[in-house]
Amino acid sequence: MSLGRSIRPGGPVGTFEEVCFKELRAATDHFNPKNILGRGGFGIVYKGCLHDGTVVAVKRLKDYNIAGGEVQFQTEVEMISLALHRNLLRLCGFCVTENERLLVYPYMPNGSVASRLRDHVHSKPALDWSRRKKIALGTARGLLYLHEQCDPKIIHRDVKAANILLDEDFEAVVGDFGLAKLLDHRESHVSTAVRGTVGHIAPEYLSTGQSSEKTDVFGFGILLLELITGQKALDFGRASNTKGVMLDWVKKLHQEGKLNLMVDKDLRNNYDRVELEEMVQVALLCTQFHPAHRPKMFEVVRMLEGDGLAERWEASQNVDTPRLRSSENMPQRYADFLEESSLVVEAMELSGPR
Incomplete structure (x- = not known):
């Protein structure tokens, strides 16, 4: 050439x-x-x-x-x-x-989900609840295609609001789904640094450096929390002088039954309470500490479409979590794991055009 x-x-x-x-x-x-x-x-x-x-x-x-x-x-x-x-x-x-x-x-005329979530110029939020649901489902379908319908399959490794773009109809478009993989080739022989963004990186990727489809599932769960809260996981952590606390914060509010406190205030209470509970449940299933416990993307798509969530959630509640944590020395919080990780985390921004 x-x-x-x-x-x-x-x-x-x-x-x-x-x-x-x-x-x-x-x-x-x-x-x-x-x-x-x-x-x-x-x-x-x-x-x-x-x-x-x-x-x-x-x-x-x-x-x-x-x-x-x-x-x-x-x-x-x-x-x-x-x-x-x-x-x-x-x-x-x-x-x-x-x-x-x-x-x-x-060119994506409506920018990225991250930029739209923080668009405070207009009196109404750029992303209302129905659009956020549509973005969640569209992103899930895109990741499902990468994981199960591509040959070879593609693992994104940096799923976050800044990498989800919006077309003229506010349809979610997953960006940079191959670029991180493409660029990692040139450094794989000299570096084992984890690529991704702090607050979005799955625990097993941090501890082993090995990414999988379940790495993306974890990132997707954090994306759902970004859609719900309107906040960026990394900025959320910086504001509290800790890392990865958005996930821990959401878990705490969910256990206390205070879901309303986590919802983006820009929505001004214009959201469906049942749908909020369901989206939070999907996010918590996707961000379970052990990758084997997380659903696959085809299951995530089904749950977002209203099929199988109740059964999956009930099953997750029956897992003997304390015993699992004890046997595998798992920390109680995601923030603790980030602090204990022996690998150097590079908070790389792999954002696509927006």
Whole structure:
């Protein structure tokens, strides 16, 4: 592949058209800071307009100078391009030059869930209760596709509100579902650092460095708590000078029957109490300490659709939790585990275009 060539899917899967680096540079007005949509641990995302008028988000990766990087980059991008689902961010194209790696995505006009949850400009919340439910289900369906309908399957490893984008209809679109995996390849031989965001990282991933579908399930559970509370897990922890306390706080309120105290005040009590209880239960099932006790994403989708939650919740309450904690030396709180973890946690922001 010659330098400067860019390939993007056009029409049926497997057909491509070339788009040169110059066009992407021109589309973003020479990567003008005014066009920055977001910044992540691996690059900056710019809003751009192609010559045909198509508005796109261009992610400019940084520090990608390794031998054989082009072949690896193309292989991973082609794998990602096969993951086609309405709730997954579609890869429009990519560009490779001697010093540049760029990814091109559709522009998401309604930004990320994280940005919308903290949009206090309008008198009404940008995300009302019905939209939050829709986002939860759409995200779950996207993750289900990655876990069970992709070959090879893809593990996201950084599920959070900042990585869930919203299209023009406020449909949830999971972003960066392959990028973290793609970029980890170049460092796997020199680093065992856990990638993710503090407050969202599953305990077993912290302790072993091994990610699985259940790692994503844990992250999805924290995402549900973000949707419910309107707060960011990491900021919540910083405010209290502890880590990961959102999960512990929600567990405490749930045990005390004070669910109303955890609900985002921007909703102004405009939510369904029964649906709130159900969403909290799903979140707590997804964030159980032991990965084997967490549901798979197909079960999560079913529960969010109203099937099987009561039975699953009742079964979870019959688990001999104290004995399990004693036998495996599990801490009582997620915050305690984060403090006790021997691994260095890198709070990497892997956010996609937003």
